[in-house]
Amino acid sequence: MNLLEYIDRHKEQHLDELRDLLRIPSVSTKSEHDGDIQRAANWIADKLRSIGLDAVEIIPTKRHPLVYGEWLRAPGQPTILFYGHYDVQPPEPLELWASPPFEPTIREGKLWARGVADDKGQVHIHLAALDSLMKVHGALPVNVKVIVEGEEEIGSENLYSYIRANKGKLKSDALLVSDTGMIAPGVPSISYGLRGLNYYQVEITAAEQDLHSGVFGGAAPNPLQVLADLFARLHDKDGRVAVPGFYRDVRPVAAAERRALRVLPWSEKEFRRFVGAPALTGEKGYSTLERLWCRPTLELNGMWGGYTGQGAKTVIPAKAYAKFSTRLVPNQDPKKIAGLVEKQVRRLLPKCVTCKFETLSQGKPWLAPYEHPIFQAAQRALSEGFGRKAVFIREGGSIPFVTEVHDLLGVPCVLMGFGLPDENAHAPNEHLLLEHYFGGIRSVGRFYEEIAALAGGNGGRRKRG
Amino acid sequence: MNLLEYIDRHKEQHLDELRDLLRIPSVSTKSEHDGDIQRAANWIADKLRSIGLDAVEIIPTKRHPLVYGEWLRAPGQPTILFYGHYDVQPPEPLELWASPPFEPTIREGKLWARGVADDKGQVHIHLAALDSLMKVHGALPVNVKVIVEGEEEIGSENLYSYIRANKGKLKSDALLVSDTGMIAPGVPSISYGLRGLNYYQVEITAAEQDLHSGVFGGAAPNPLQVLADLFARLHDKDGRVAVPGFYRDVRPVAAAERRALRVLPWSEKEFRRFVGAPALTGEKGYSTLERLWCRPTLELNGMWGGYTGQGAKTVIPAKAYAKFSTRLVPNQDPKKIAGLVEKQVRRLLPKCVTCKFETLSQGKPWLAPYEHPIFQAAQRALSEGFGRKAVFIREGGSIPFVTEVHDLLGVPCVLMGFGLPDENAHAPNEHLLLEHYFGGIRSVGRFYEEIAALAGGNGGRRKRG
Numbered sequence: 010m011n012l013l014e015y016i017d018r019h020k021e022q023h024l025d026e027l028r029d030l031l032r033i034p035s036v037s038t039k040s041e042h043d044g045d046i047q048r049a050a051n052w053i054a055d056k057l058r059s060i061g062l063d064a065v066e067i068i069p070t071k072r073h074p075l076v077y078g079e080w081l082r083a084p085g086q087p088t089i090l091f092y093g094h095y096d097v098q099p100p101e102p103l104e105l106w107a108s109p110p111f112e113p114t115i116r117e118g119k120l121w122a123r124g125v126a127d128d129k130g131q132v133h134i135h136l137a138a139l140d141s142l143m144k145v146h147g148a149l150p151v152n153v154k155v156i157v158e159g160e161e162e163i164g165s166e167n168l169y170s171y172i173r174a175n176k177g178k179l180k181s182d183a184l185l186v187s188d189t190g191m192i193a194p195g196v197p198s199i200s201y202g203l204r205g206l207n208y209y210q211v212e213i214t215a216a217e218q219d220l221h222s223g224v225f226g227g228a229a230p231n232p233l234q235v236l237a238d239l240f241a242r243l244h245d246k247d248g249r250v251a252v253p254g255f256y257r258d259v260r261p262v263a264a265a266e267r268r269a270l271r272v273l274p275w276s277e278k279e280f281r282r283f284v285g286a287p288a289l290t291g292e293k294g295y296s297t298l299e300r301l302w303c304r305p306t307l308e309l310n311g312m313w314g315g316y317t318g319q320g321a322k323t324v325i326p327a328k329a330y331a332k333f334s335t336r337l338v339p340n341q342d343p344k345k346i347a348g349l350v351e352k353q354v355r356r357l358l359p360k361c362v363t364c365k366f367e368t369l370s371q372g373k374p375w376l377a378p379y380e381h382p383i384f385q386a387a388q389r390a391l392s393e394g395f396g397r398k399a400v401f402i403r404e405g406g407s408i409p410f411v412t413e414v415h416d417l418l419g420v421p422c423v424l425m426g427f428g429l430p431d432e433n434a435h436a437p438n439e440h441l442l443l444e445h446y447f448g449g450i451r452s453v454g455r456f457y458e459e460i461a462a463l464a465g466g467n468g469g470r471r472k473r474g
Numbered sequence: 475m476n477l478l479e480y481i482d483r484h485k486e487q488h489l490d491e492l493r494d495l496l497r498i499p500s501v502s503t504k505s506e507h508d509g510d511i512q513r514a515a516n517w518i519a520d521k522l523r524s525i526g527l528d529a530v531e532i533i534p535t536k537r538h539p540l541v542y543g544e545w546l547r548a549p550g551q552p553t554i555l556f557y558g559h560y561d562v563q564p565p566e567p568l569e570l571w572a573s574p575p576f577e578p579t580i581r582e583g584k585l586w587a588r589g590v591a592d593d594k595g596q597v598h599i600h601l602a603a604l605d606s607l608m609k610v611h612g613a614l615p616v617n618v619k620v621i622v623e624g625e626e627e628i629g630s631e632n633l634y635s636y637i638r639a640n641k642g643k644l645k646s647d648a649l650l651v652s653d654t655g656m657i658a659p660g661v662p663s664i665s666y667g668l669r670g671l672n673y674y675q676v677e678i679t680a681a682e683q684d685l686h687s688g689v690f691g692g693a694a695p696n697p698l699q700v701l702a703d704l705f706a707r708l709h710d711k712d713g714r715v716a717v718p719g720f721y722r723d724v725r726p727v728a729a730a731e732r733r734a735l736r737v738l739p740w741s742e743k744e745f746r747r748f749v750g751a752p753a754l755t756g757e758k759g760y761s762t763l764e765r766l767w768c769r770p771t772l773e774l775n776g777m778w779g780g781y782t783g784q785g786a787k788t789v790i791p792a793k794a795y796a797k798f799s800t801r802l803v804p805n806q807d808p809k810k811i812a813g814l815v816e817k818q819v820r821r822l823l824p825k826c827v828t829c830k831f832e833t834l835s836q837g838k839p840w841l842a843p844y845e846h847p848i849f850q851a852a853q854r855a856l857s858e859g860f861g862r863k864a865v866f867i868r869e870g871g872s873i874p875f876v877t878e879v880h881d882l883l884g885v886p887c888v889l890m891g892f893g894l895p896d897e898n899a900h901a902p903n904e905h906l907l908l909e910h911y912f913g914g915i916r917s918v919g920r921f922y923e924e925i926a927a928l929a930g931g932n933g934g935r936r937k938r939g
Contacts (some may be wrong), residue, residue: 204688208786217750223669223871224895226773226801227765228756229749233774233796234705241706244699284694285682288826291693300692308691309698310789315776316797321673321834323799323871324775331698332781334788336691361753369786406688406788430689 012454013393015145016137020447023137024120026056027446028113030095030129031122037073037096037163046159049095050074053132053157060140062155070167073159080139080153087464088152089457090181090418092410093132093188094161097124098435105437119440127434130441131187131427131449132157138453150461154181161188165410172417181420183383185456186411187449189426192402194442196274197391197452199384200424202302202403203411205337205374207347208310211236211354212365213329222323230361232329233314240331242357243307247293250307250335252353258340262295262303270298273400283431302403306336307350332369336405343371373412376403377422386459387423394452425452477919478858480610481602485912488602489585491521492911493578495560495594496587502538502561502628511624514560515539518597518622525605527620535632538624545604545618552929553617554922555646555883557875558597558653559626562589563900570902584905592899595906596652596892596914597622603918615926619646626653629835630875637882646885648848650921651876652914654891657867659907661739662856662917664849665889667767667868668876670802670839672812673775676701676819677830678794687788695826697794698779705796707822708772712758715772715800717818723805727760727768735763738865748896767868771801772815797834801870808836838877841868842887851924852888859917890917 010018035049036042050067057065057078065078073096081088100110100123108114110123124130135155142149156179158168172179191198213232220229245251277297281289291300300306314329316322335346347368358364377384379401391399408424415422427449433439475483500514501507515532522530522543530543538561546553565575565588573579575588589595600620607614621644623633637644656663678697685694710716727735742762746754756765765771779794781787800811812833823829842849844866856864873889880887892914898904 206688206788208788215749215751219901220749221871221895221900222771222773222775222799223671223801223869225749225766226799226870227769227771228745228754228762230751230753230755231774233777234709236777237702237705237774240699240702280693284680284685284690286680286695286826287828288695288824289693290695290824290826297693301690304692306687306692308687308790309696309702309780310687310787311780311782311791312698312701312794313778313782315774317776317778317795321797321799322775323671323673325773326776329777330782332786334687334691334786336688359753359755361751361755363752404688405691406686430686435686436684 010145012141012145012458013451016141016447016450016454019141023133023450026137027120027130027133030133031113031125032111034111035096035124035159036099037160038099046073046096050076050159053095054078056136057155060136061143068171070171072167075159075168075171076157078155080149083149083152085464086151086461087182088154088180089183089185089460090154090156090179091135091185092414093135093157093186094128094159095132095157096159096162097129098127098162100437102437107438115443118443120443120446121438121440123439125441126428126432126439128161128188130446134187134427134446134449135453137450138457141450141454142457150457151464153457154179161410168410169413172414176417179418181418183420184414184418184422186408186422186424187426188408189404189424190428190430191426191445192273192275192400194429195395195397195444197395197397197399197448198402198426199379199387199391199399200404200426201377201379201384201401203375204305204405204407205341205343205412206334206370206372206407207337207343207350208332208334208369209350210332210367210369211330213362214327215362216325216327219327220325222325225325229325230359231325232362233326235359235362236312236314236329236331239354239357240309243353248291249293250305252307252349254349255305255346258342259305260339262299266303267299269401270296273298273402301405303338305338305341307333308336309333336407337374339374339376341374343373347371372407372409375412375415381421382463383421383423383460386463387425387456390456390459391425391452393455395448425456475610477606477610477923478916481606481912481915481919484606488915491602492585492595492598495598496578496590497576499576500561500589500624501564502625503564511538511561515541515624518560519543521601522620525601526608533636535636537632540624540633540636541622543620545614548614548617550929551616551926552647553619553645554648554650554925555619555621555644556600556650557879558600558622558651559593559624560597560622561624561627562592562594563627565902567902572903575904580908583908585908585911586903586905588904590906591893591897591904593626593653595911599652599892599911599914600918602915603922606915606919607922615922616929618922619644626875633875634878637879641882644883646883648885649879649883649887651873651887651889652891653873654869654889655893655895656891656910657738657740657865659894660860660862660909662860662862662864662913663867663891664844664852664856664864665869665891666842666844666849666866668840669770669870669872670806670808670877671799671835671837671872672802672808672815673797673799673834674815675797675832675834676795678827679792680827681790681792683792685790685792687790690790694790695824696790697827698791700824700827701777701779701794701796704819704822705774708818713756714758715770717772717814719814720770720811723807724770725804727764731768732764734866735761738763738867766870768803770803770806772798773801774798801872802839804839804841806839808838812836837872837874840877840880846886847928848886848888848925851928852890852921855921855924856890856917858920860913890921
């Protein structure tokens, strides 16, 4: 029996197992779930052991544990480091879920549960693929290291320090991550670019206390008005970010890439329908996909101040706040951009207020050389796993892990994701297409075989079809 | 013993009585205080009876009761209708009070308690004045009607319907209100102008749900950005409200009034120090007092949307909200202005969002003819009560009651207030200067005597000094 036949015959078993994992409410941000986090880590470790991996361990950290396992019994073969996370976003608001978030339910060809897309379902794709390879071949075709963390949704701090301290242990020839998405249902996708992310917060202070808008209105400065004026001036009329120097280091979108993006099986109409707004917006001179993937942005993520209850309160607030972020693209430098943004914010503010400016986080953009043979191997594996030619895409989002670990380990990183943008990764009713889940297991299994074949090993088959 | 001597000898008694009233937490907005509201109404009614007023009644309404009493035993004399309110704002946040809000405390020559400035302390000034007049003269020098409501802080709805239905009963020659302030400590003031107030709320909807700012940022509309752009464009660079037609009906500030405002004992430096912001702002071409009292404004009172918690969330919210208001001056028409504002808001909004626009309330500006003899009588009474020449001022705030009742009854309205703008009427640590409280009782008492003298009656004395 070859690998794909094996996988197809064990669908129910894999699905049952995934449902077990999804039932554990491993919410990393709330300490009341610390026990669940531990259960999820144990579950992963047990599974790695049952697959047959060696040196499986649960590595305690200052907060949530890492799970590690390895297979280093394929001499002469490359080593692939797989990364995933077992922690999930909080499920609230619960009342918006059609079925309970931690009771996995199948409806409409989809599996519904918190974490099924981000990232426990995707992690399980890899576990099932490794298990299947082992069952079919009695061994893995290449060397494999697996690391699964429990803090992705809260910043991965302890993962980074662990990697920094254990570079030798984690040494590998390529990094494999499944935490991204596919461009459309049924279209397998490899992400070769991510935007970087800087996140900022401003606190504008005008008066020493809230003021009555009748008694003081017309002469006292209004920090909400100051925020409005500020953010209106941070974009120009063409939708460009109006921060001097912001675009200086941006690598232009190459003509070849523009052409490639245009022919992707991506429907702007579908995208617009999903967004549901009367129209889209964005920077002049670029297509929607270019705006989403290849161009930097400045985006308000939160703004608040004054009275926000029912009815009326005639107040001029003392303070107003905004959270905003810049998505960055190659070759923007996050540190440099943070400096430019702060400088411009301070330059634009009127003298009647003071401002506390914080850069909450900085993150680099990332772009992979997808001509590298490993990406071609991934494309072949995915095309076979899904029965449809895999495409190369970029993502507008940011995966701090990828850039951090790429920098720390200095190896190519293959992002092979099986989610869809409308699968509510961070919202109620998170789900994953069953077809993608099974296609994912097939593709990942075939990927390891392809790598072995690429390296001249005997674990895989040549590309067919 | 003349009136002022009597008042000066009964300071402690009046103060004790006021403290009793202030101990009742008559918060109108919260139903858990309905019993306290009833106790406060009873307290006022009992006091009116003990003064010797006739026909005292507690008038039930759909929510909080009105208290009424009258003295109509001065034939040939004019009738003055006094209005006040016994309800107060909620005291929260309690931890910011230096002494408990419902335990009246004397410190630094001030009485500290919720409601002492707005408006129970001012109501009690009138009750104490009427009591003193009755004690000294055995009668009131003019006819008096008293109405005290319990819903001023929540909109006075039931008061208005009562007045509409009882115009005959409330018929009078002038309305007397103490719910305003003095321009500076020790400077008695008569307010002859109030700004009107329209209050609005906008709800901007972009996408059908919150979106990930990485996946959708750059192409999906951001309602927070739309709000910022909108409100930035609702003022021009000179600080004028950028709504076509907004200033069309504004009566220019007359040269004589500008001169009068300039010589008022008002310190811009003190005002700036109280506000505490690095600088003031406002419409070009006008002084601070003109901006506060004579010019209309458009002011953001609240704005919110997106993530407002700790740290970062990379969201593009589906919706964003703003509450804002326009302060109006003669002869702006609230209904017309509401129409112009909505039209301009809709005109400025981009096509990528929809907008729900609500006008939550409308209120007319008000300006009194202060050459009228009753205002001159008030000026004489206040000058005598405080030992310092009373001045005519305007207020930037709005008192819906004044304009409503002025319209309903069609009589002059004398606003004789004893608060100060920094007395935290709607904030923690509300207080009233004791000197103003006693000066108020003296002035109000003398006012009734002046009115009687004006009308040729025998209840008062001629102006002295």
